[in-house]
Amino acid sequence: MNVDRVQVLAHRIAAHGLHRAGADAAELAVFDLGLQDSMRDTALLGLVARLGGEVTPESLVDDDRLALAWSHRGAPHFHRRAGLAELTASLVPLDEADALARIMWQRKQVREAGLDALEVLFTTARAIRKVVKGPMTKGAVSTAITKILPPAFSRWCRGCDATHVHEQLMRVATPHAGVRLEAGESPATLAPLEDRGPIRTKPDVAAATRVVERYLRINGPAAPGDAAGYVGTTRSALDRMWPEGLAEVDVDGRRTFLPADLLPALENPPEPDLVRLLPPLDPFVQARDKAVLVPDPARQKEVWRMLGNPGVLLACGEIAGIWRTKSAGKRLAFAITAFDPLRPADRDAAEAEATRVATARGFTAPTVTWLP
Template sequence: MLNVDRQQVLAYRIAAHGLHRDVTDPAKLAVLDLGVQDVVARDTAILALAARVPGVLTAEELTDDARFTLGWSLRGAPHYHRSADFPGLASALFPLDDADASARLAWQRADIEQAGMPGLEVIRTAARGLRKVVDRTMTKGTASEAVTKILPAGLSRWCRRCGATHIHDQLMRVATPLAGIRLVAGATPATLTALEKRPRVPTATDLAAATGLVRSYLRLHGPATAADAASFLSTTRTHVTGRLWPDDLTEVRVDGRKAYLPSDRMAELENPPKPSAVRLLPPWDPFLQARDRATLVPDPAHRKELWKILGNPGALLAEGELVGAWRSKSTARRLELTITPLVPVPKPVRAQAEAEAERVAAVRGYAEMRVVWS
């Protein structure tokens, strides 16, 4: 059995995530096997891709590229996926059973009782309703209002902020990809439209495709555990180990803890390239989505700086470690980045970080930029 420490694991993950910039075409990045989460106001997806490819990308290049599709997918969050992969996500994300459906909806007993139907039927009913009403491009609010009118009352709730009754937000997010609906890239507010070739609303989980998502998690964020993969997919460890656990895994010990990696990645784990890259990772970057945060950042106080309940900062990656946090503010022409080191950062690394900040400004379309070290 291979024994590794966290530094070797991080070196492997940095390479697996494409952070050495050895892939020139963003559509070929391995992180797209799971998708890249997007927060439009903070340009998270385009910055994540720009951290991985040599050239400077722009938001327009991403939103206008037909090879990418934006949609609510994993955990109900907006992600960019390869367009060729997106239709198949529907049956991969379809819950395994009623308990799994409730877990993905984050519903409590009271929600289930109010719905008056099993979890799977809740999601299927919502997906069929959305498929019916989203027959043209429309905002999330318009679609929510329309589908609420044709759904059973138990699938909606009063929204104090809007002053109206809407379909449960997470239910809408979970059901939308199953209905063959994507998000319009770059649109604010969130805007829905139907896929050109809509698959039918699934009636069962595609176990091979769902197992593939678990395998992709282990390939990108491994060695890892079933509990880690389950958290990423917003399901339970029991569902992952019971029906979705790949059979082509090798057990590894990470600082004495049992974890797993796809067997065809063992050579890369045993001899990963030196993690010398300096990168400014945006909030919700794929690298930061690993569920074993103590592996990424052992110090609990430092973890609190990088992962907030609301408003995560970006992270400074240098020489194989997450060594700082960063935030930005802007005017019409100027972007200012404030970098807060978590540990002492030597001058050569600071210089490389400032070069990366220039890239961030170029990607976001700012003519001027300034870096402040806090």
Template structure:
């Protein structure tokens, strides 16, 4: 059995995530096998590409037809390869009512009040959204339109909006099933039908959902069912009993068993040394691994990186998450403030400043100021 330590696992993941900048075509980056999470106001997806592509020029996904923005995994906005969308949408339909309940983050009482099984709740919302959004509509307008069509039990009073509307997570999970995408770069968030709008899936394609688990294990492995379930928003039982791939190899990481697809074992056994510095934005694919204790062993450091609100970016240096970074704009200048979690040398600090210049370019700032707290 292959015995590994965490440094070797991190080196494998860093290489698999394309952070060595050996690929100049974003569509070929393995991170798009799962999708790249976006936050439009902070250019999260573009900053994730800046950490991976060799070019110094900002790369925009907004007008690139090769990519489509959807509410996908866990209802979060992700860019996916457009050519993958047709296969992805059936994979977003939960495998059973327990899976749906977990992905909705509902309690059993809410399903009981709805008067229908959890999966039927989701499909009812998807059918209503397909009817309610025949053309581009802002999220608010779409929510108003679909709320008129769904049973009252699928709505709730929203204090911030001072209105009754469809449950937020239900709307997000139903939208891709209804064949709706997010308009990239649009503010406020805007939904529109996909160009080749597929039918609403009526049955789960277990093979396609399992493929999502495989892609998770290839990017974030070696891992366990619990961690794959966390990425999906599902439960360990669902992944273990319904979605766990058969072609896996058991390995040990610091003495603990983990699993990796068989086609990744050779690379895992001998990954390249990550002797570089990168700035990863909040929600970067590398930070989406659910075994945060392996990524960042120190509990206090994890609290600095993953907060309830307002996560900083991560400073990756020589194979470790060695610090955090935040930005603040001041007129035409972007200020980037670094905080060390691990001690950095002069060369690493200089490299971090060079990476900060990439961040400024993506954000559209010509002037940069760097500080260390």
């Protein structure tokens, strides 16, 4: 099949549930992969964009079917609680190179110390399991495990004025320890899973493959490198996780892949005539093929920043702008920048979405400023 990026985006908008056809949060397709919650209210606002009716923080925190955990790339995600065992299995590195890749920005320190990344990962997981017997703040856990881990696992942190275990190492080891995050708690609080089994160190290629397939189901058609970037692994490891039953799709001359059963949906997606305010790090903008989402390199720099990503304005099938908020008491002020002129109806719809976002966060009616 040959398609262009406009058709791909229409298909993804439907796959992400952004038409608000679903009514049950836990049944949303994004939970097949996980709903990231790295910045204030990002997961909550991901629900606002996908569910009709009232959405409140309790929609996530009080739903016993959902649990918060450090998972993909060490980032906190809400997952279906029933799928946590399979999720943890999917995160077991396939080999040493895969383990180093998952440790990400701290792999340099692991290499310099001459350590085996797999041993470092699971030694840290065992330490976390030993320490976390009940709810504990992240800082308390870090202090406790630093005392029992080898010095090479730690570093001096200027911001904390203390020596503690490497941040990313702690994050990627925690799910293997059978430990989750307490939703809605600040500072970050860890707690043991209620029914955790023994620590699993043997790779589960089938579980890892299902993660890649789920990525392709909501962010496809996509290339192997896109999926590797999302998982946070190497291309060689990704090749071992690559699913069967995929169809090849040419997207504006780029070779990509999609589960074959989704070809009819890609061929005839619903019209994306909707307006949504997506939060920073929403699953829709987590797709790694940025040129498909936003072809203009200058606009890519506005959407994906090194620090402090804005939210994005989705209008008529395109990422059409960015938005930020500033709070003052009970009021929330929105500043929206459209990349190109919008139809009056789309501006009105964006302002209505701003009201939904403000209400979900507990603010009164917002003010909206359109910036040039």
